[in-house]
Amino acid sequence: MCCKSVFCYAFVAVFALSCSFFLSGCQTADSATPSYLQWQSVSINFKGPDTSETANINPFTDYRLWVTFSNGRTQKVVRGFYAADGNAANSGAREGNVWRVRFSPPQPGVWQYEATMYTGNDIALNNDPSAGKTISLKNSSGRFEVKPGSNASSGFFALGQLYTQGRYYKTAGNDSYWLKGGTNSPENLLGFKDFDQTYRITGQDRDGEAQSGTQIHHFSPHRQDWKPGDPTWQDGKGKNIIGMMNYLAQMGMNSAYMLTLNIEGDGKDVWPYTSPTSFNRFDVSKLAQWNILFEHMQSLGIAVHIVIQETENERMLDGGDTGPMRRLYFDELIARFGHLPGLIWNLGEENGPAEFSPDAQTDSQRIAMANYFKHHDPYEHPVIIHTHSTPDLKDKILTPLLGLKALDGLSFQVNHREQVNAEMQKWIKKSESFGKPWAITMDEIGEWMEGAKTDDVDPTHDSLRRHALWGSIMAGGAGVEWYFGAHQAHNDLTAEDLRSRHNLWSQTSIALNFFNTYTRYWAMTPINKQVSNPNVYAYAELGKHYVMYLPAGETTTLTVEDANSYTLFWFDPVNGGALKPHREVLSGKQITLPKAPSNNDWVALISAVSKQ
Structure with a gap:
């Protein structure tokens, strides 16, 4: 019998196969071989020790x-x-x-389990x-039995597993590249009143941090x-946080950043344990409620960006070593999520x-x-580190990690937004030179006290849009998440209403849609040296397509490889909309852009005319 709770159970003897609320239906007791869709959650229950x-x-x-779990030569x-x-x-x-x-079947067919x-x-x-x-x-x-994903699937249950290839993310279900756009705040997203046993140990009020x-x-x-x-738990709990994820998805966002452990950190309100002083006992109901949220995010196409610790508590478990308490923590995260x-x-x-924060982990501890x-996660999800x-400090901490096969990318923090493009290019090139390219996303923009201001304070977000959003993608970055700053309304710890940055989500979605x-x-590759204006970012698939971001009222000359003919289209990075064609065909190796349609910021898209 199907139920309206998060999981529907059909007990067969002493174990139960359960289907999440995203599946097309429940398996009845007389189903000879239960059937699921590729990438979706399969839960199998066993009757074990009563404890x-x-x-x-x-x-x-x-x-x-x-x-x-086995399917032919595939075994997990x-x-x-x-x-x-x-x-x-x-x-x-x-x-x-x-x-x-819990199991996510990566391929169709008949799966056996033992x-x-x-x-x-x-x-x-x-x-x-x-x-x-x-x-x-x-x-x-x-x-x-697992069947290929179908129209019944949605979000990542249709897109498939997220992984990195070179400097970008891809999704396995459609073999497509994936640009990230989402929220970095509030970092204590899971410090939410409807999660069991969730409270603040003590308030945060120190210089240099959000209150x-x-x-x-x-x-x-x-x-x-x-x-x-939409899902809830305990007779209607969870509606607010589930609704928040609906809003993000409605705005075209596909990622949310969250700490799972901030004891000794800023928020002091998130931990997976039964208490903030017991590191070997886990809160089963709280973690099950987190999973309801996470699976709903997945159905919306929102990546779950789990940050396992803060700079203030990185040595709290085993002195920073991957010792027994840290391994137990990691194993529980992997098993449950x-x-x-x-x-x-x-x-x-x-x-x-x-x-x-001088009391920090060492190079060897980060590597461990x-x-x-990478060794214990059966799916080998992307592993990154926040800078x-x-x-x-990037030079000191990241240089020893170059070439590390287990590290797939960086969660970038930059204090001055004007430096994003150059800083990102630097670390992409460094990682490529060591044979392990990093997927780098612009996840925390400085200065720390400002970040992304609310729309009522900064309605156009000009500097964020130019330098952190378009500047990072045009450096070869893999996307952005927005940090709300420490001294703002709805800040990095207290944000309650994501509509406070509605214009920023809109502009982020416009950028992602343009590049996609x-x-x-x-x-494409950055070609800033091929434009005459140092304020212009340039990005190109050489000989084919060129993208230039022009700040308000500015223009530039572009040097191209061949004296071909080129079409020019204008794009509005603030309001989006259709491309606006320039009537004349451009030609030559030195192309001076005509005046943009207005004195606002514009993006120029230049494409070589196909030779007949």
């Missing part, structure tokens, strides 16, 4: 559930997790005998298959954006030492974290 979050035998350390070993009563998101349960694995469970002291931290005592699981094996106040997030302005049929196809792991906000995620803002529609940006 609790607080049991003397710790269910998070002293039990280990591994499930091997996925870690399971303790799920209390199997419906903890709604019941708030802390005890029960349900153990669960589950094995072990018990023993700290067995969860032991990867030796022979270690521990085996616990018998009835019906521990089974099969299901957090005492109230955690309500996101009340986004209640209007929740729609009938690794099935999300649109997922990015970020190794830490402002990772590494700085004057304001990256390697752990400090100044060039000198009119260019092959992945085949």
